[in-house]
Each structure stands twice: as structure tokens, then as C-alpha cells.
Amino acid sequence: APYEDVETVRWGLSRFNQRHAGDDSFTPVTLLLRDSAGAVIGGLLGGTYWNWLYVEVLWLDDTVRRQGWGSRLLARAEAIAAERKCVAVHLDTTSFQARGFYERNGYHVWGVLDDMPPGHQRFFMAKRLPTTDH
Numbered sequence: 001a002p003y004e005d006v007e008t009v010r011w012g013l014s015r016f017n018q019r020h021a022g023d024d025s026f027t028p029v030t031l032l033l034r035d036s037a038g039a040v041i042g043g044l045l046g047g048t049y050w051n052w053l054y055v056e057v058l059w060l061d062d063t064v065r066r067q068g069w070g071s072r073l074l075a076r077a078e079a080i081a082a083e084r085k086c087v088a089v090h091l092d093t094t095s096f097q098a099r100g101f102y103e104r105n106g107y108h109v110w111g112v113l114d115d116m117p118p119g120h121q122r123f124f125m126a127k128r129l130p131t132t133d134h
Contacts, residue, residue, distance in 0.1 A: 053081035
């Protein structure tokens with residue numbers, strides 16, 4: 001589909017949402033992990049909206065897994081969310097990805113889709129952020 005048509009649909013939903021829930025004030029969160037040569041070897045992509053952080057992607061190259069980088073990226077994103085007055089975080093992961101990692105970082109499963117992808121499960125997870133002067 002042409003880009004303009006896709007954007008018409010996106011903006012149409014955005015306007016509808018704003019009428020019912022106010023401006024979502026979406027602001028991206030992009031954190032990158034680079035090696036000494038500057039190549040990207042991991043990162044977290046997402047954004048804040050309606051006082052929540054959504055973690056869309058958290059990825060680490062195999063060479064840097066199990067070294068604490070994932071927890072550090074997640075903690076930095078949560079700190080950014082707190083600075084933006086967010087109250088919680090949501091994300092999803094699959095049974096072959098990182099459910100245990102997120103649980104160790106304080107997330108809980110609130111929903112499950114079986115056979116998504118086939119033979120696996122998709123877990124929808126959330127975490128409340130510490131409240132300050134929100």
C-alpha cells in the first residue's frame with residue numbers, strides 16, 4: 001500500500017484515540033549497545049505514551065549475552081520512563097525468548113497466547129514503576 005494511505009489509517013486511529021483518551025504524547029526510546037569498533041551489538045527500542053513505557057524490542061548479540069547488558073538496558077529505559085512520569089512498563093516475549101529474564105527484572109505475566117508462534121506461547125508482561133511525585 002502507498003505510504004500516504006498507511007499514514008492516513010495511522011493518523012485516523014490517532015485522532016480517534018485522542019478524542020477518547022487524550023494525546024498519547026508518544027516519545028521514542030532508543031538505546032544502543034556498541035562494540036569498540038562502533039558496531040551495534042544490542043539495543044532496546046520502544047517508546048513512552050499515556051504514561052507507560054512500551055518495550056518493543058530488546059536484543060543482544062550472542063557475544064554479549066549473559067553479561068548483564070540486558071538488565072542495564074532495561075533499567076536505563078525504566079529510568080527514562082520514570083523521568084517522563086510513566087507509571088508502568090509493558091512488553092511481550094515468547095516462550096523461546098526471555099520470559100525468565102523479564103521475571104527476574106520484576107515483570108509479571110498478565111496474558112498468554114498459545115500457539116503464537118505455532119508450538120510456542122507469547123507472554124504479555126508488565127511492571128509497575130516505583131511511584132514518586134507522578
